[in-house]
Each structure stands twice: as C-alpha cells, then as structure tokens.
Amino acid sequence: MHKYSGETRLLVATDCIIFGFDGANIKLLLVQRGLEPEKHKWSLIGGFIKPTESPEDAANRVLELRTGLKNVYMEQFQVFGKPERDPVERTLSVAYFALIDIHQYEAQLSEEYHPEWFLLDEMPDLIFDHNEMVRLAKRQLRYKAALHPILFQLLPEKFTIPQLQALYEGVYQTKFDDRNFSRKLLSTGLLVKLPEKDKLSSKKGAFYYKLDQSHYEENFESFLNLVPNPDKFF
Amino acid sequence: MHKYSGETRLLVATDCIIFGFDGANIKLLLVQRGLEPEKHKWSLIGGFIKPTESPEDAANRVLELRTGLKNVYMEQFQVFGKPERDPVERTLSVAYFALIDIHQYEAQLSEEYHPEWFLLDEMPDLIFDHNEMVRLAKRQLRYKAALHPILFQLLPEKFTIPQLQALYEGVYQTKFDDRNFSRKLLSTGLLVKLPEKDKLSSKKGAFYYKLDQSHYEENFESFLNLVPNPDKFF
DNA sequence: ACAAAAGTGTTCTTTATACACCCATGG
DNA sequence: CCATGGGTGTATAAAGAACACTTTTGT
Known part of the structure; x- marks a missing residue:
C-alpha cells in the first residue's frame, strides 16, 4: 500500500470561496462547522479529498453536496499549507473560488447543511485561516476579472x-x-x-x-x- | 495522532520548474530520477513535503539541496492531483516555478545530483505528468511576465x-x-x-x-x- | 573604411478618459 | 407632466505600433 516508504502522508482538503451576486451586492456562502473544535463557528465550504478523486473532483463533490449545484465556474487559486493551520491535525487545503448565480442557487438549496449568504462587509470571523483565504480569493477575483470576462x-x-x-x-x-x-x-x-x-x-x-x-x-x-x-x- | 478519523492521508510532493537564462536562451533545469520506476529518466526537481514544513518550505529545501541556491524567486502555480499521476503511489504535487540567474547557479553547482540545463526545444521526455507541468509553467511564465517585471x-x-x-x-x-x-x-x-x-x-x-x-x-x-x-x- | 550592434525620433493609429444631453415611461 | 433611470455622442489626452537613420569602434 505504502510504496514510498519513510515519507509522511498528510490530510488534504479543499475549501471553496463561493461568490454570489444578488443583483445589488456580492455575497459569500458560508456554513457552520459541524465538529469540534470551533463547532458552529462559520467556515468556508470544504471537505477532505478521497483516495480516488482529484482536488477538482473533491471541490465539485463538496460544492454539490452543500449547495446542490453542478457545473459551476471554479478555479483553483492557492494551496494553503502552513503546518499549524488546522489545530486538530495537519491538513493541507487546496483553495478554489467559485462563481454562481445566486438565484439559481436558491432554487436548489441543500436543506441539510443550511449554508448562508453574507455580504462581504458583514462577514463573521471564520475558523482557522479561512479569513486569509477569503482575502486572497477577493484579490484573485479582482485580478482575474480585470482581464477576463x-x-x-x-x-x-x-x-x-x-x-x-x-x-x-x-x-x-x-x-x-x-x-x-x-x-x-x-x-x-x-x-x-x-x-x-x-x-x-x-x-x-x-x-x-x-x-x-x-x-x-x-x-x-x-x-x-x-x-x-x-x-x-x- | 490521526484525529480526523476515517479520512485518507496522501503523499504530497513539490515539483519545481526551474527556468534559467544564459544570455541567449531560456533553459530548464532537470535531474535524473534516482529510483524505480523510470529510474534515470529525466524529471523535474522535487521532493516530498515533511510533516513540519509548508509546501513553500519544502520547495525551497529541495531547491537548495539540488542546486545550492537560496532566496530564489519562486511562485506556486498549480496543484497536480490526478489520482493516477504517480504510478507508484498516489501523490499530490504542488508545482512551483523558479527563476534563477544561470551563472550564479553554475558557481554553486551541487555535485551530488548533477542536474543539467536543457534548452526548451531540446528537452527530453519527462516522467509522469512533468511534461504537462512544464507546459503550464511556460504558459504561466508568459502570462505573468506580460504584466509584471x-x-x-x-x-x-x-x-x-x-x-x-x-x-x-x-x-x-x-x-x-x-x-x-x-x-x-x-x-x-x-x-x-x-x-x-x-x-x-x-x-x-x-x-x-x-x-x-x-x-x-x-x-x-x-x-x-x-x-x-x-x-x-x- | 566597413561591418556589426547600439541608440534615438517621428508619425500615425488606437484606446482611454472626461464630460452633457435626450429618451421612454409609470406614476 | 415630471421624476427616474436608460441610453447615446464628442472632444481631448495618452499609449501603442510602425518605421529609418546615425553613432561607435574593433578589425
């Protein structure tokens, strides 16, 4: 099973910064973390990568699970990998940003996880390094949108x-x-x-x-x- | 030790596309793979991420180990994570591109690993998905260099x-x-x-x-x- | 004196910016 | 009939692209 002996295997997650637009304002979709520590604190939508899926697959799976949406515009933008970023256990995270039509989303709301939309300047404090992820995603969105449609x-x-x-x-x-x-x-x-x-x-x-x-x-x-x-x- | 139970841990490597310029041509630094399979086939310079280091740390450590160079311009540009990309064992790779002054490098040559410079159009076939990594790194270099110095x-x-x-x-x-x-x-x-x-x-x-x-x-x-x-x- | 590479100037076209008025309609 | 937001036009400035000649000096 482990063929590169002597090397350490790490948890790898994806986290997704989901931007939406309601016709007047840009919003971000967040969920409440379901487990300790920081249970019920707000968090990006994310999940661990399974052995048979690519990071892209994982990001799409998690997004569909939490929002019901498929075929969403999504772009990988950065790996977050400081050893201490998740206090539970070392976890790398491949961060994506996603752009969705907020009204299309409303129709397909996933009841189970009750994610909520927040205005960018009314966002709660997020777990771990998720605030930093959001900051960089906003920056990346501005950068890319200045050049590409x-x-x-x-x-x-x-x-x-x-x-x-x-x-x-x-x-x-x-x-x-x-x-x-x-x-x-x-x-x-x-x-x-x-x-x-x-x-x-x-x-x-x-x-x-x-x-x-x-x-x-x-x-x-x-x-x-x-x-x-x-x-x-x- | 494993606190997120039920999740699979994966090997995570960094690979570095090292660009150099000799005054006339752009070149790429490659090494011969030291282990089976594909031993002696040409490869990007890379290595596994250790438990206590970030991907950046790992990329810098590996670069210094193989070339003797520190404080090199380096930029993370993409995670490669198809499940089958490394036939030995599933491995994610965080790819970086690095830009170095080729003459400064020559002075600090690391004897042990005898890496070699190749012209972009005289490159050998590389292991795994490294050809694709190089293709995307070239693209990224052009993109970034068109806008930033x-x-x-x-x-x-x-x-x-x-x-x-x-x-x-x-x-x-x-x-x-x-x-x-x-x-x-x-x-x-x-x-x-x-x-x-x-x-x-x-x-x-x-x-x-x-x-x-x-x-x-x-x-x-x-x-x-x-x-x-x-x-x-x- | 000439070959080989360095350096500089001008015109034209395209793109960006700043700014002001008319249009259509529901109330 | 008028307030509200939608739509268009023009003049000026700045940036980009195309293009040709002079300078320096080692041989």
Whole structure:
C-alpha cells in the first residue's frame, strides 16, 4: 500500500470561496462547522479529498453536496499549507473560488447543511485561516476579472447593462462612468442584445443581453481591459 | 495522532520548474530520477513535503539541496492531483516555478545530483505528468511576465537592454521592435543606467542597467504592459 | 573604411478618459 | 407632466505600433 516508504502522508482538503451576486451586492456562502473544535463557528465550504478523486473532483463533490449545484465556474487559486493551520491535525487545503448565480442557487438549496449568504462587509470571523483565504480569493477575483470576462458567471443568462455595471462596481467597490462602461463592454463583442426589456428596476426599462457563447469561449484567455485604472485596486 | 478519523492521508510532493537564462536562451533545469520506476529518466526537481514544513518550505529545501541556491524567486502555480499521476503511489504535487540567474547557479553547482540545463526545444521526455507541468509553467511564465517585471530575476544584477530584449524574445519566441522595446522598458522607471558598458557583445558596447529596487517592489503588482500584443501568445 | 550592434525620433493609429444631453415611461 | 433611470455622442489626452537613420569602434 505504502510504496514510498519513510515519507509522511498528510490530510488534504479543499475549501471553496463561493461568490454570489444578488443583483445589488456580492455575497459569500458560508456554513457552520459541524465538529469540534470551533463547532458552529462559520467556515468556508470544504471537505477532505478521497483516495480516488482529484482536488477538482473533491471541490465539485463538496460544492454539490452543500449547495446542490453542478457545473459551476471554479478555479483553483492557492494551496494553503502552513503546518499549524488546522489545530486538530495537519491538513493541507487546496483553495478554489467559485462563481454562481445566486438565484439559481436558491432554487436548489441543500436543506441539510443550511449554508448562508453574507455580504462581504458583514462577514463573521471564520475558523482557522479561512479569513486569509477569503482575502486572497477577493484579490484573485479582482485580478482575474480585470482581464477576463469571468464575472458573467455570477449573472443569470439574461442580464442588463446596468446590472452588469452594478456587479463590477460591487467587485471593485467603486463607481464607473456609465457611458464608458457600457461602451467598453459592448465593444468586446461578447454581448448579444435581446429584444426584451427588464422593467423591474426602472420605468423606461433596460434591454436584456446574453453572452455570445462562442465568442466568449474564444476570447476568454485574451487580455481584455475591462476595468479602468486596474492598478489602483491592488 | 490521526484525529480526523476515517479520512485518507496522501503523499504530497513539490515539483519545481526551474527556468534559467544564459544570455541567449531560456533553459530548464532537470535531474535524473534516482529510483524505480523510470529510474534515470529525466524529471523535474522535487521532493516530498515533511510533516513540519509548508509546501513553500519544502520547495525551497529541495531547491537548495539540488542546486545550492537560496532566496530564489519562486511562485506556486498549480496543484497536480490526478489520482493516477504517480504510478507508484498516489501523490499530490504542488508545482512551483523558479527563476534563477544561470551563472550564479553554475558557481554553486551541487555535485551530488548533477542536474543539467536543457534548452526548451531540446528537452527530453519527462516522467509522469512533468511534461504537462512544464507546459503550464511556460504558459504561466508568459502570462505573468506580460504584466509584471518578473523576468529580471533571470538576469544578473547588471544587464544591458539588448540582453533584456533577448530574454523577452526567448520567453515569447518572437522578435520585438528594438526602439519600442527599449522605450517601453525605460518608461517603466524600473531601470537605472550605470556608467559602465558591456563590451563583450558588440564593438560599440551597451550600457549596463540595474533594477531600481524600491521602485521595483512598489510597482511589482501594477499592470505593466511589457509585451506588445500579448493576446497572441495564449 | 566597413561591418556589426547600439541608440534615438517621428508619425500615425488606437484606446482611454472626461464630460452633457435626450429618451421612454409609470406614476 | 415630471421624476427616474436608460441610453447615446464628442472632444481631448495618452499609449501603442510602425518605421529609418546615425553613432561607435574593433578589425
């Protein structure tokens, strides 16, 4: 069984920083830890890697178990491995961040684990090094979103330009000029205008758009400059 | 000892993709594997994580053991964790890429493990998934170097603009316009002109420059556009 | 004197920013 | 009819790309 003799085997977990957007604010999905120590303290959604699964598999399994959601945008961003990070027993954690459409999630709520959404600035203190994980995930999200169109993963299929702008403004905690924002986003060619309007948030109504899926996939790796003055956010 | 009962512990290694630059070409440092299977086949430099060290610690320890070098620029970039990636026993690997000044290395050569430098296009086939690790490390290097001034880590303290350009051209396997290149690099304010010239590579001689260390550290996270048309490299 | 590499300047095009008005509609 | 949010246009500034000639000096 153990063929590299003399080496120490370690527990390896995945933890997932799950971002959601409710149309107005960015939120984070947290659960209460089910075991001692720090039982009932808030925690990221995570779990141990099983012998037959990759870290990706584990992250997807845990995410589905806790939220009911599959095929979620997820990105590995850092291994956390300080020997003392989990006081129970040494555990490495492969951290992922995930982006989900918060309304789609609500429909599939996993009753058993009752996770809850928190506003970024109303988050409770988290167990272990999870606060640090969140800090770095937010940073990574800003970094990646400044260059690549990942934030669409947080929106429903149909969305308006004002919604999209609110999303970017939430991520970067700032206001962008509407005229320049819509021009920039439209100029990427990623958006397809739909004939319908969203009449909920204004009298005039705002046109819905959807992603041009093939254009999106082709240009995903390109360096798009989606955020003005990105430097100031790092 | 094992306090999370019922969970499986795994071997965790680090592997390091070590890039060097000899003034003309980018190279990769490889060693021959010391144990079966695939003994004597070429491999990245790596080793198992010990119970008391973080992945970073392990990567640094292994690097020093094999090359004699400390305080090397190193960046974690991906965990490789397919269950079958090491046929001997399941092993996760935390991959790092490192950038070192090849001439500094030569002075500190570790006799015991006789690692060797290979040109990127003359590399032997590597064990396990190390070919894939190298592919992704090259990609990551290009990505990061297009935005941040990391390639200076591959040069000696004093370097000339033509050397710097040859380095960038090596990383991106293309030619850049000299006039635009030097203007762009000088405009970053990262370079300090020295009064001496390097007379080895031309009759006229090229002025040496060094990094403005404080400016370098302050601007490291900024989005610099160091590479023309970066999109085409991904 | 010439070959070989270093260094510098100008124009043009593209992109980014700043800013101000008209539009559509529900109440 | 007017308040509210949606949508568009233009002028200026900055950055990027393309391109050609002069300088230095070892041989």
